[in-house]
Structures are given as structure tokens and as C-alpha cells.
Amino acid sequence: MGVDGMFDYFRQHRILLAPMAGVSDEAFRALCREQGADLAFTEMVSAKGLSYANEKTHHLLRLAPGEDQVAVQLFGHEPDTMAEQAAWIEQEMGESLAYLDVNMGCPARKIVSKGDGSALMKDPALAAAIVRAVRAAVSCPVSVKFRRGWAMGEETAPEFARRMENAGACAVAVHGRFAEQLYRGSADWGAIARVKEAVAVPVVGNGDVRSGADAVAMVERTGCDAVMIARGAEGNPWVFAQAKAALAGEPEPPAPNAGERVAMARRHARLLSEREGKNIVRMRKHAMWYLAGLPGASAARAKINACVSVEDFDAVFDELLAYGGSSA
Structure with missing residues (x-):
């Protein structure tokens, strides 16, 4: 080509x-x-x-x-x-x-x-x-x-x-x-x-x-x-x-809400874990990007920096959703 x-x-x-x-x-x-x-x-x-x-x-x-x-x-x-x-x-x-x-x-x-x-x-x-x-x-x-x-x-x-x-x-x-x-x-x-x-x-x-x-x-x-x-x-x-x-000249889909952003972050963490194993430290930066600007995101930052596994990230996501009153 x-x-x-x-x-x-x-x-x-x-x-x-x-x-x-x-x-x-x-x-x-x-x-x-x-x-x-x-x-x-x-x-x-x-x-x-x-x-x-x-x-x-x-x-x-x-x-x-x-x-x-x-x-x-x-x-x-x-x-x-x-x-x-x-x-x-x-x-x-x-x-x-x-x-x-x-x-x-x-x-x-x-x-x-x-x-x-x-x-x-x-x-x-x-x-x-x-x-x-x-x-x-x-x-x-x-x-x-x-x-x-x-x-x-x-x-x-x-x-x-x-x-x-x-x-x-x-x-x-x-x-x-x-x-x-x-x-x-x-x-x-x-x-x-x-x-x-x-x-x-x-x-x-x-x-x-x-x-x-x-x-x-x-x-x-x-x-x-x-x-x-x-x-x-x-x-x-x-x-x-x-x-x-x-x-394509079509209307843009609406921006994702908090629940959708957290749901995508969860999927991302699981995909990483399926390919790389239990330790998915590289997910930390992605998690911060997904959560940026959401209620409770600043407080979650220190906890995200300590996350290693899917379960660790899920716990932070659950807490943030509870704080913001949203659900994924």
C-alpha cells in the first residue's frame, strides 16, 4: 500500500x-x-x-x-x-x-x-x-x-x-x-x-x-x-x-455521568487484570483520569495511590459512588 x-x-x-x-x-x-x-x-x-x-x-x-x-x-x-x-x-x-x-x-x-x-x-x-x-x-x-x-x-x-x-x-x-x-x-x-x-x-x-x-x-x-x-x-x-x-454530521452522544464513568473504570481494571494478573498498579493513573471532577475524587486520590488489585480499586469506586450518591 x-x-x-x-x-x-x-x-x-x-x-x-x-x-x-x-x-x-x-x-x-x-x-x-x-x-x-x-x-x-x-x-x-x-x-x-x-x-x-x-x-x-x-x-x-x-x-x-x-x-x-x-x-x-x-x-x-x-x-x-x-x-x-x-x-x-x-x-x-x-x-x-x-x-x-x-x-x-x-x-x-x-x-x-x-x-x-x-x-x-x-x-x-x-x-x-x-x-x-x-x-x-x-x-x-x-x-x-x-x-x-x-x-x-x-x-x-x-x-x-x-x-x-x-x-x-x-x-x-x-x-x-x-x-x-x-x-x-x-x-x-x-x-x-x-x-x-x-x-x-x-x-x-x-x-x-x-x-x-x-x-x-x-x-x-x-x-x-x-x-x-x-x-x-x-x-x-x-x-x-x-x-x-x-x-458524520450527527449529534454527539451526551457526556457520561458519574455512574458510567465509574463503570468504565471498573471494566478497565478488570481488562488489565485479565491480561496482567493481580497487580495492576498502572491502573492508578487511569482511575484518577476517570474520576477527575467527580464529587469525592480529590479525597479518593490518596486511596487510589495505594491500590494494587481489582478489589482495591472496586473499594475506592464504591466509596466514591456512595459519597456522590450515584450508582454504577
Whole structure:
């Protein structure tokens, strides 16, 4: 599937769950797909970790029950290692791999300090070499995700996108913040529009989509071919149902009430436990996101931080519902 195939793909897969470390695991992907996400990314995967045959890294590629396809985002800065591990992923995943994305947008210090993620925006020649190497190593489509630019106030995304396109990228995804901005301030969707004007490959827009109305506005303002939702989905998988309805010109489903939010949190905890066992410490952050703003949520925070098992979380959820006078 080349560029034309990717345009066709995004006509059918317009709403994507972004790759998020520690967030877009199997349980969360299952809930987001159920709510209307057309495609979900796994957590971003380290090419170096795969090259060490790290079981923890391999675990990230496992599909959720009933999940037909995923996209995988690979990060690293060594063209040969990236190419070798991209080929391994394609061989291992087969038809369940929708496409591969090269991470050039993550601004986290532990990522950029090694020359990975958005640090590659400072070295477009190396970034292009990575795309060429990965593209030559696989038969599936390859996309690149990056930011508005590295340094605050210095937008390089349109030219960077052209270089990635020339290196063989079949699509690009753009987050409308600078790397130095991290997640502060607002995403500039104008940067996405300028990338769309600069390239002939599909463009996926990312940044500050928290509702169906936001998804529609992003498409209208930028002309992007698909919308990628990241932090707007944390504790809120319903955003995909809202986006799907809004993009179809239908009324958005109402926001979930307290009981529905707690019920989803319970399901999430059980899905995690089914896949990972009794210890589901990683559910703590999800629980806080689900409960944010509900009566009693602030008081529940300390208790959530002590939760380990499904039973622990259920006890906190029960107490919060009793406090708020709701039922799940």
C-alpha cells in the first residue's frame, strides 16, 4: 500500500488513538475501539529494546482480544537498528499490522537525551536516513510523526514534512506544539494546515482534540485526512464516539455521568487484570483520569495511590459512588 492506498485507508480510518507510553495498552485500546476509534496505536516501541530481545518490549506488541489490527510506532535514532526491528515487527505481526510509524515527536527528556523522538527534528538528514532505511526494510506503509518544530517559535514542520515525504514516508502526523513547549499552551492547528499544503501524502492532525466538535474543527481548519486523539482520550474513551458522530454530521452522544464513568473504570481494571494478573498498579493513573471532577475524587486520590488489585480499586469506586450518591 503506497500513498494512494494510505489516502483510501484514512477515508475508512479517520479517528485514531495515538501511541502513548504507559497508556495505550491492550485494555485501553479495547475500550477506545469499542467506543469508535477506527485504529489504535500500541504504546511506542524502542527499536533498541527490541534488538535486545527485551520481553517487556515484545509485550507491547500483543493485541487485545478481538483486536484485528494495530499501528505500531517505533522510536530510535540508528537507521540500521530501526530498519532491522521494523522488518522483525512486520514479520511477527503480519496482517495485524496496519502500518509503522517512526516517532520524531516525543519531547520527553529521557527520549530526546538519547537522540530519539523529537531530537531528530534537529537533524533532518539523519531523520530522512532513518525513513529511507525503514521504508526499504518493510513492505507495509511507513509514516512519520513529528511536531511543529524543535525550538519555540521556529516552525520547521512543513520543510521537515517534505524531507520525510522525499525519503519515502507514505503519510505524516503532526502535533501542533514545539518540542520545547512539551504540552504547555495550545496546539497550533495552523501548523498542521501548512504541512498539508506542503506535501502530497496524507496528513494526520494531532493536538488538543477533546470532543467531537474539536475533531470537526481540526478537519475544517487544516484539511487533515485523519484525526489522532491522545491526552483527550485519557479517562475519556467516549471521545471517540463523540468524534465519530460529529464527523458524520450527527449529534454527539451526551457526556457520561458519574455512574458510567465509574463503570468504565471498573471494566478497565478488570481488562488489565485479565491480561496482567493481580497487580495492576498502572491502573492508578487511569482511575484518577476517570474520576477527575467527580464529587469525592480529590479525597479518593490518596486511596487510589495505594491500590494494587481489582478489589482495591472496586473499594475506592464504591466509596466514591456512595459519597456522590450515584450508582454504577
